[in-house]
Amino acid sequence: MVADSGDASTRRTARRVAGRLNAPLPALVETGFGGAPRVVNRQLVALVREEWRVVDRWWTEQPVDRRYFEVVLESGQNVCVYRDREEGCWFTQNA
Amino acid sequence: MIACLLIPGFELRAALRSRPRLALVPAALAPDPSEEPLLGPVTAAASTVGVKPGMRLGEALATCPTLALVDRDPAAVEQEWEEVLRRLEDTGFAVDPVEHGVVVFETRGVERLYGGVQQALERALEAVGSGWDPRIGAATRRFTALAAASVARPGQILLVAEKEEESFLDPLPLSLLPLTRERYAELEGLGLRKIGELADLPGGAVAERLGTDGHKAWGLARGGRKAKVRGRKAAAELAEVLVFPEAVGNELTLRRALGSLLERLLARPERAGRPFRKLAMSARLVDGGSWRRAVTLRDATAEVARLRTALGPKLQELPAPLLELRLEAVELAEHTGQQLALVEPGGEETAGRLREGLRQVRASTGSGSVCAVVEVAPWSRIPETRALVVPRDE
Numbered sequence: 001m002v003a004d005s006g007d008a009s010t011r012r013t014a015r016r017v018a019g020r021l022n023a024p025l026p027a028l029v030e031t032g033f034g035g036a037p038r039v040v041n042r043q044l045v046a047l048v049r050e051e052w053r054v055v056d057r058w059w060t061e062q063p064v065d066r067r068y069f070e071v072v073l074e075s076g077q078n079v080c081v082y083r084d085r086e087e088g089c090w091f092t093q094n095a
Numbered sequence: 096m097i098a099c100l101l102i103p104g105f106e107l108r109a110a111l112r113s114r115p116r117l118a119l120v121p122a123a124l125a126p127d128p129s130e131e132p133l134l135g136p137v138t139a140a141a142s143t144v145g146v147k148p149g150m151r152l153g154e155a156l157a158t159c160p161t162l163a164l165v166d167r168d169p170a171a172v173e174q175e176w177e178e179v180l181r182r183l184e185d186t187g188f189a190v191d192p193v194e195h196g197v198v199v200f201e202t203r204g205v206e207r208l209y210g211g212v213q214q215a216l217e218r219a220l221e222a223v224g225s226g227w228d229p230r231i232g233a234a235t236r237r238f239t240a241l242a243a244a245s246v247a248r249p250g251q252i253l254l255v256a257e258k259e260e261e262s263f264l265d266p267l268p269l270s271l272l273p274l275t276r277e278r279y280a281e282l283e284g285l286g287l288r289k290i291g292e293l294a295d296l297p298g299g300a301v302a303e304r305l306g307t308d309g310h311k312a313w314g315l316a317r318g319g320r321k322a323k324v325r326g327r328k329a330a331a332e333l334a335e336v337l338v339f340p341e342a343v344g345n346e347l348t349l350r351r352a353l354g355s356l357l358e359r360l361l362a363r364p365e366r367a368g369r370p371f372r373k374l375a376m377s378a379r380l381v382d383g384g385s386w387r388r389a390v391t392l393r394d395a396t397a398e399v400a401r402l403r404t405a406l407g408p409k410l411q412e413l414p415a416p417l418l419e420l421r422l423e424a425v426e427l428a429e430h431t432g433q434q435l436a437l438v439e440p441g442g443e444e445t446a447g448r449l450r451e452g453l454r455q456v457r458a459s460t461g462s463g464s465v466c467a468v469v470e471v472a473p474w475s476r477i478p479e480t481r482a483l484v485v486p487r488d489e
Contacts, residue, residue, distance in 0.1 A: 021482040026302040026310070053474050064477055082151055087299030095478050 002089050024091035035068055040081055040092070047072040054082075068095055096202050096212055096254070097324055098233040099185070100219060101244035104148075105196025108227060109175040110168040111138075113383065117163055124165040126152055135167075170377040170385035170421070179223055181329075186222040189326020196246075196431045199237060201324045225250060234260055238319035242271050242290075242369030258346055260318050264292025274311040278305060291318045333366065334423035335359040342381040344416035350407055356422040357402050366427065370395040371402065372458045373426040379419040386413055391459035393430030394451055426458050453487075461488070 032038035037045050050070040057064050066083040072078055080095045102108065107124040111117055121144055124135030126208040132152040144159045155162055176195050183190050187208060188200040216231050223229045232243025234255040242264060243253040255263045267290045269282055282305075285349045286294055293301070294316040302310040314320070335356045343349060353376075360366075372395045377387040388409045396402065406422075436443070453465050463486040470482045 019466075019484045020479045021484050022481050024304055028303070055474055084299070087297075089299040089303040093478055 022094050024082070024084075024093040027090045027092040029081055029083075029090035035067070035083070037071055037081055039092075040071060040073060040079055043073040043075060043077075045071045046074050049078075070095070096233045096235060096301045097199060097237050097240045098216055098219070098224065099197065099199050099237070099240040100229055100231050101241070101247075102179070102196040102223070102229050103225045105176065105227075106167065106172050107138070107165060109134040109172040109195075110165050112171065112175065114165070114285060117165060117425075120163060121146060121159050121161060122163040123148075123155065123167050125166055127152040127167065149407075165382040166382070169387040170379065173377070173387060177369050179227070182222040182224075183219060186218050188219060188354070189324070191324050191326055197241070199240065199324050200326065202233065212254065213252065215402045220250060220252065225412060234263075236260065236318050236321055237324070238315045239264060242267055245271055259293075261294075264316065264318065265294070269293060272315055274308060274312050278309060278312075279307065285325075332361070332423075333427075334421055335363075336419060336421045338419045339417070342410075342416035342418055346410060347412070349410045349417075349420070350403070352420050353406060353410065353422070354399070354403060354419065357399055357406075360422055360424060361397055361399065366397075366424070368397075369427040369429065370397040371424055371426075372428045373424075374402070374406065375407060375425050376422070377421045378417040379414060379421075380413075380417050382415055384415070386417070388412065389425060389456060393455050394452070422457055423470045428454070 006042050007018060018038060028039075028041050029037045032037040032088070038047050039045065048069055048071050050068075052068050054066045054068065063086060066082040067085065068080060068082040070078070070080050081090055082095075083090050100134045100374065104124075107122075108118075110124065111122070118138055119140060123137040123141055123146060126132045134148055134150045134152060134155050134230070135147070136148050137146050141159060141162060146155045146159050150158075172195055178193070180190050180192060180198065183198065184201065186204075187205040189204065191199045193199055200219075202212050202380060205215045205218075209218055212233060216233060220231060222230055228249035230244055230247035230249055230362060232247055232255070233239045233252070234242045234243055235257045239255055239260045243255050246267065247253040269279060269287060269290060272293075274282075282293065293313055296313065298310065298313055301313040305312075337352050337356055341351075343352070371392060373389060373391045375387060375389040377385060377419035379385050389474055390405055390409060392402075392405055394401075437482060457465050465487050466484045467487045468482050469485050471480070473481050475481050
């Protein structure tokens, strides 16, 4: 079978829709005092570098209420996690 | 409506076309030598004696010592599948093949032609032929159509109305969802057995416990997204075949045969001077099996010497002497030549090479594999809304 560039019969698993860049990924987080993360994805947190809140779109049906933490893990890795107060879950994301 | 036509165990059925006697005895598709020794699809006779697809080879042979192992026949599978798709296309359906044995299409365009959804789908079953035991599921969503086809009997058309989709999916087993074996085990450990039980859980909790794959499966359990089916553009056949009077295994002879096939393929008027982007070589082996390799060229070319260099080494991978060698042009490039400039502007060569590289990636991995990052709201406080990844097909 032959097809011109831009079309091929073999392209069965093609992804044709636009996707989000930097979409949040679910994270396993154990919290300590004050709700700050103590363990992130089974790694101990060595240091919480920064903390901030993002409250936005409260006027829509999909409001955003997140508490972000930038942490350094014991392995030295820098990770940004947030707790979604709407869904009640933790996610990792490059903020 | 979106319809899904399913032919279970297509690879085994295609391999058995040349050995129909084996379809009546306990037989299974042999595992791929390069992968884990797990059985492929099995015949009905094998299933009745306890042999199941995915079973370990040793366990299957212990369960049924007379089990016949059918060698994989990738060339026959490709050919038979293409014929099935063409018959559906000839009936008027714009098909979107998912994998061998699974194809999705919209019925909207032909409903009036055939007098309704049911009649149109009956025509689709007729077109495929009862020998393949096809079954069809139809619904307003893709996943529901696939689930309906999975539970339909051979030759049955299962239509699921939009308002009944949720109640239809709820009692179905979780195994219909695209999850890894570990994830199924995890869900079973949590006491979940049916799609409805997963769909009832809160999405956030599922994402936290099972990750991205689990969240996707949860979305499907709730019916999945409504999306249109885009039919493939019908492809034209451009292939050359060389049949040998007796089995050939000599590399020199094979290379000469390849050269001859290349010259014949290059001389075909349908090519209209366009160079090859992707080629596939297939062979019918002396023991009845087949072999197939596809090659994507870094630079689209129509030069015999370069094509020989790219394809020649693949002949060393042939597992046995062959009786028939086939060379097929899978994809052609658009351009027929390059306009050279006397003095090229700075960076032009790099940009040209980059474009060519991207075309090669697209040809080997498919449309939508090359994406561009487009900033939509760089000022946003919500990181995932700042930019989108948009497929770039040119």
